[in-house]
Amino acid sequence: MDNLSAPGAAPAAEAIPLFRPLRVRGLVLRNRIVISPMCMYSAPHSVATDFHLAHYSRFALGGAGLVIIEATAVVPEGRITHGDLGLWSDDQIEPLARVIAACQAQGAAVGVQLVHSGRKAARQRPWHGNGPMGEADAARGELSWPIASASAIPFGDGYLMPEALTLEGIGAVRQAFTAAAKRAVSAGADLVEIHAAHGFLLHSFMSPATNTREDAYNGDFDARHRFVVEVSEDLRDAIPDEMPLFVRISMHDAAEPARPFAETVKLAGLLGRHGVDVIDCSSGGIGGHSASTSGGATTLGFQLPDTAQIRNGSGMKTMAVGLITEPELANAAIEDGQTDLVAIGREALWDPNWPHHARAALGGPRYTDWPEQYGWWLARREPLLAKIMASSDRRAAPAIRSPQR
Numbered sequence: 001m002d003n004l005s006a007p008g009a010a011p012a013a014e015a016i017p018l019f020r021p022l023r024v025r026g027l028v029l030r031n032r033i034v035i036s037p038m039c040m041y042s043a044p045h046s047v048a049t050d051f052h053l054a055h056y057s058r059f060a061l062g063g064a065g066l067v068i069i070e071a072t073a074v075v076p077e078g079r080i081t082h083g084d085l086g087l088w089s090d091d092q093i094e095p096l097a098r099v100i101a102a103c104q105a106q107g108a109a110v111g112v113q114l115v116h117s118g119r120k121a122a123r124q125r126p127w128h129g130n131g132p133m134g135e136a137d138a139a140r141g142e143l144s145w146p147i148a149s150a151s152a153i154p155f156g157d158g159y160l161m162p163e164a165l166t167l168e169g170i171g172a173v174r175q176a177f178t179a180a181a182k183r184a185v186s187a188g189a190d191l192v193e194i195h196a197a198h199g200f201l202l203h204s205f206m207s208p209a210t211n212t213r214e215d216a217y218n219g220d221f222d223a224r225h226r227f228v229v230e231v232s233e234d235l236r237d238a239i240p241d242e243m244p245l246f247v248r249i250s251m252h253d254a255a256e257p258a259r260p261f262a263e264t265v266k267l268a269g270l271l272g273r274h275g276v277d278v279i280d281c282s283s284g285g286i287g288g289h290s291a292s293t294s295g296g297a298t299t300l301g302f303q304l305p306d307t308a309q310i311r312n313g314s315g316m317k318t319m320a321v322g323l324i325t326e327p328e329l330a331n332a333a334i335e336d337g338q339t340d341l342v343a344i345g346r347e348a349l350w351d352p353n354w355p356h357h358a359r360a361a362l363g364g365p366r367y368t369d370w371p372e373q374y375g376w377w378l379a380r381r382e383p384l385l386a387k388i389m390a391s392s393d394r395r396a397a398p399a400i401r402s403p404q405r
């Protein structure tokens with residue numbers, strides 16, 4: 001693509017920390033901006049559709065360095081809802097491969113987040129109530145299924161009682177994660193992320209609020225984290241050496257008794273010694289709402305300080321997430337060494353072009369890294385737009401708006 005920036009007007013791309021490439025194992029990300037995994041609950045039979053193709057492609061066209069595909073169940077009973085993506089069957093590979101290839105063709109790397117949702121499985125889609133399934137769901141043909149967790153403790157009043165996973169069941173889930181990771185590799189994914197946060201199955205073993213087992217998977221720090229370490233080791237063996245492995249954790253449980261934060265820092269280092277490359281630092285979800293999606297937050301980027309403590313305390317690469325909406329905030333987080341990657345979730349739903357807009361807002365070259373099908377036109381619109389915006393006639397052109405909201 002032509003370099004369309006005005007000569008001398010903008011610093012070189014690498015001058016902006018948020019846009020410095022990052023190498024993790026054999027993968028080089030074009031910048032530090034990640035689209036956080038977000039369930040769309042829109043996959044009939046847990047298979048990716050044209051909706052997923054369009055939805056994820058928007059983020060790749062929008063300039064993200066990495067797009068992480070939503071929580072994808074490793075077994076049917078590990079789905080949150082009837083609309084979750086899955087990778088427990090070879091039939092699910094090709095439709096997902098289409099989505100991944102479309103994003104990669106636009107320069108984004110693609111990760112697949114793998115999950116077993118444990119005691120938070122078998123629920124309504126958010127817009128159907130976001131709670132346990134009931135009569136209205138049954139009328140829609142959507143029935144509950146038996147669920148499992150670390151211990152037989154339900155998520156809340158009215159929710160299904162999970163069975164405590166047996167040792168045999170733990171082995172089966174490990175095998176399912178491994179098989180699903182291999183399918184993600186077959187689908188062309190650039191990396192795999194293990195979902196060990198938000199109260200899902202792996203997190204339920206980690207937290208004393210949900211793990212009351214009396215076997216080798218409870219007791220001290222090592223015992224409570226045995227399952228996530230085992231899955232990490234399994235996946236490190238299952239995926240190519242050059243492929244990064246991410247793990248999303250909840251830095252804080254948001255439940256009592258809570259894991260001390262020092263344990264989270266220790267966990268990050270432990271995972272690093274078992275083949276994990278990046279700690280994706282989220283919070284909550286073990287009871288009530290996830291701190292990352294609602295409640296609690298009083299500042300933008302509210303999880304950045306704890307993410308920085310994990311990064312500095314463990315030496316691991318990190319991904320920060322949670323109300324990172326402002327380009328300056330994201331850029332400073334990278335520049336100040338608070339994190340290696342920043343993830344945007346809802347902000348990307350608001351503006352899939354956020355990375356392109358952020359680059360312009362941070363003084364970078366405008367339009368050079370947009371898809372040329374867009375950039376060529378936008379660059380040539382710029383002088384006209386500037387002239388109109390500067391003139392007293394700007395009110396006569398209400399349909400033309402600045403790229404920044």
Ligand SMILES: Cc1cc2nc3c(=O)[nH]c(=O)nc-3n(C[C@H](O)[C@H](O)[C@H](O)COP(=O)(O)O)c2cc1C
Binds near residue numbers: 036113292347
């Ligand atoms: C629609 C939606 C779906 C989500 N699904 C997932 C998911 O599949 N996996 C996950 O780890 N987090 C999920 N989250 C949490 C986001 O990844 C992110 O951590 C959270 O929204 C906070 O970031 P934000 O303030 O930029 O939105 C979801 C959030 C939203 C809004």
